[in-house]
Amino acid sequence: xxxxxxxIHSKLWQEESEPGDPFTATACYCSGYDVYGELLHKxxxxxxxxxxxxRERPLPHVARALEILTIALGxxxxxxxxxxxxxxxxxxxxxxxxxxxxxxxxxxxxxxxxREVLLAMEVWTRCGCxxxxxxxxxxxxxxxxxxxxxxxxxxxxxxSPYARDVSIPVRQTLEALADCLPDGCARWLLDHRQxxxxxxxxxxxxxxxxxxxxxxxGITPEAGEMLTLLLRLPGAAAHALEQGEMGFRRxxxxxxxxxxxxxxxxxKEGTAR
Amino acid sequence: xxxxxxxxxxxxxxxxxxxxxxxxxxAVFRGHDLHAELSDSDWIDLYVFGITGRRHTPSQLxxxxxxWVNTSYPDPRLWNNRVAALAGSARSTGILGISAALxxxxxxxxxxxxDIAIADFLVRARRAxxxxxxxxxxxxxxxxxxxxxxxxxxxxAKSAADERNAVVLAIAKKEDLVGGxxxxxxxxxxxxxxxxxxxxxxxxxxIAAALALDIGFSPRExxxxxxxxxxxxxxxxxIEASTRPEQATFPLRCSSLIYEGPAxxxx
Numbered sequence: 001x002x003x004x005x006x007x008i009h010s011k012l013w014q015e016e017s018e019p020g021d022p023f024t025a026t027a028c029y030c031s032g033y034d035v036y037g038e039l040l041h042k043x044x045x046x047x048x049x050x051x052x053x054x055r056e057r058p059l060p061h062v063a064r065a066l067e068i069l070t071i072a073l074g075x076x077x078x079x080x081x082x083x084x085x086x087x088x089x090x091x092x093x094x095x096x097x098x099x100x101x102x103x104x105x106x107x108x109x110x111x112x113x114x115r116e117v118l119l120a121m122e123v124w125t126r127c128g129c130x131x132x133x134x135x136x137x138x139x140x141x142x143x144x145x146x147x148x149x150x151x152x153x154x155x156x157x158x159x160s161p162y163a164r165d166v167s168i169p170v171r172q173t174l175e176a177l178a179d180c181l182p183d184g185c186a187r188w189l190l191d192h193r194q195x196x197x198x199x200x201x202x203x204x205x206x207x208x209x210x211x212x213x214x215x216x217x218g219i220t221p222e223a224g225e226m227l228t229l230l231l232r233l234p235g236a237a238a239h240a241l242e243q244g245e246m247g248f249r250r251x252x253x254x255x256x257x258x259x260x261x262x263x264x265x266x267x268k269e270g271t272a273r
Numbered sequence: 274x275x276x277x278x279x280x281x282x283x284x285x286x287x288x289x290x291x292x293x294x295x296x297x298x299x300a301v302f303r304g305h306d307l308h309a310e311l312s313d314s315d316w317i318d319l320y321v322f323g324i325t326g327r328r329h330t331p332s333q334l335x336x337x338x339x340x341w342v343n344t345s346y347p348d349p350r351l352w353n354n355r356v357a358a359l360a361g362s363a364r365s366t367g368i369l370g371i372s373a374a375l376x377x378x379x380x381x382x383x384x385x386x387x388d389i390a391i392a393d394f395l396v397r398a399r400r401a402x403x404x405x406x407x408x409x410x411x412x413x414x415x416x417x418x419x420x421x422x423x424x425x426x427x428x429x430a431k432s433a434a435d436e437r438n439a440v441v442l443a444i445a446k447k448e449d450l451v452g453g454x455x456x457x458x459x460x461x462x463x464x465x466x467x468x469x470x471x472x473x474x475x476x477x478x479x480i481a482a483a484l485a486l487d488i489g490f491s492p493r494e495x496x497x498x499x500x501x502x503x504x505x506x507x508x509x510x511x512i513e514a515s516t517r518p519e520q521a522t523f524p525l526r527c528s529s530l531i532y533e534g535p536a537x538x539x540x
Contacts, residue, residue, distance in 0.1 A: 260303075
């Protein structure tokens with residue numbers, strides 16, 4: 001019998017078991033809802049996802065917004081560093097978990113990754129829908145926090161360091177989310193996008209759209225970071241499998257230019273160094 | 274922040290000074306032929322050369338080794354090691370379990386986040402003190418703004434002396450590497466914290482950071498050097514969990530979940 005101290009406290013999950021089989025659950029409850037007895041039949045996947053993160057069922061318009069975000073973030077495409085990393089694992093025959101761990105690592109950062117969503121959500125938390133507050137925030141962008149393991153940010157979170165204009169998919173996602181979330185940050189962002197882009201000097205990017213929508217859904221920045229990591233995994237998984245099937249010969253290996261190459265140590269006879 | 278060359282500039286060959294391989298021929302490591310010039314290197318020497326671009330003396334390497342060796346605890350209860358043990362229990366692969374345990378070591382209350390924070394603080398504190406500010410003021414400000422100093426106090430044993438400190442210090446002393454300014458500062462900070470109401474002793478993070486900074490590491494170099502610091506303790510946790518019956522490491526019965534959420538409700 002375990003020590004009475006070896007317990008897990010949770011506001012989220014409860015299990016029941018038969019007296020003779022204490023390690024097999026006969027019923028599981030998520031925030032009070034019977035998962036296998038009721039949710040399987042009545043809840044959608046995004047309802048359940050929201051329930052896990054917020055411990056309450058979503059209003060219909062919030063569930064629809066989360067569904068849109070799930071599709072928008074679901075596959076960043078093979079050019080994205082996270083998917084590229086997953087494919088690099090897939091093409092070499094690494095375990096499936098290694099492909100997803102690779103996607104998580106390369107998709108975790110402050111340049112296009114989940115950390116950028118967290119930082120952008122912190123900007124929303126501070127500034128809300130107040131253009132003057134945004135102006136102040138842009139003048140003093142987020143600095144490295146105590147978590148110095150994260151590198152300094154290279155661009156204002158939520159905006160693209162390279163895009164010449166807001167991309168059509170980013171705009172389409174924002175419009176779809178603003179339709180479902182008419183009274184919040186997503187709608188305000190749609191209405192004030194150009195003004196904010198002018199202040200930042202960069203075009204809006206997908207992490208900025210996701211951040212606004214997640215704030216509207218009542219998600220905390222920490223949960224938003226986690227959810228972003230999670231929602232981006234399906235594409236990484238699918239592309240890792242695809243490239244695994246294609247084989248490494250059809251996967252780019254790129255070329256290197258080593259500027260301090262000492263050259264062959266023992267050149268073959270008649271070969272110039 | 275906005276001045277950056279377009280991505281078109283970076284298409285084509287990847288420019289590097291770090292190295293690469295010429296399959297069937299040779300490999301270049303930071304401007305050196307790996308097999309001709311570095312082939313019999315001590316592994317930590319090569320690893321740290323890869324991070325810093327600098328080579329280190331045998332004495333410095335002994336201390337760097339000692340910092341790793343003396344914090345290698347094969348205790349599967351420790352949160353990072355537990356990841357390796359649970360992976361073994363669930364019959365995952367050793368590399369997946371241990372890689373995830375290493376990533377877990379980038380923690381906020383122990384491990385890499387503390388390590389880089391204390392190294393960063395020691396650098397800032399030394400600069401401030403050298404520019405004339407009293408130590409009490411510098412440490413007091415840090416405690417006010419960040420509530421704690423990572424290298425002092427310990428979550429699992431707040432007031433006890435850290436069992437690793439004297440061991441590593443003795444090795445550093447033997448190698449004549451205890452005369453640096455950062456080590457002196459780390460002890461001065463401990464003295465200040467012990468004499469005040471905080472009653473916090475220096476833990477391993479502070480002494481290891483001070484020794485490495487005195488060797489010439491920057492905080493970020495130090496952070497990367499420490500990546501395998503807990504590694505040696507992890508495979509034993511994985512292996513033993515793999516030898517127990519499946520799922521038999523830290524089993525939890527349903528009743529060990531103490532539910533504190535909303536009452537049962539209908540969807």
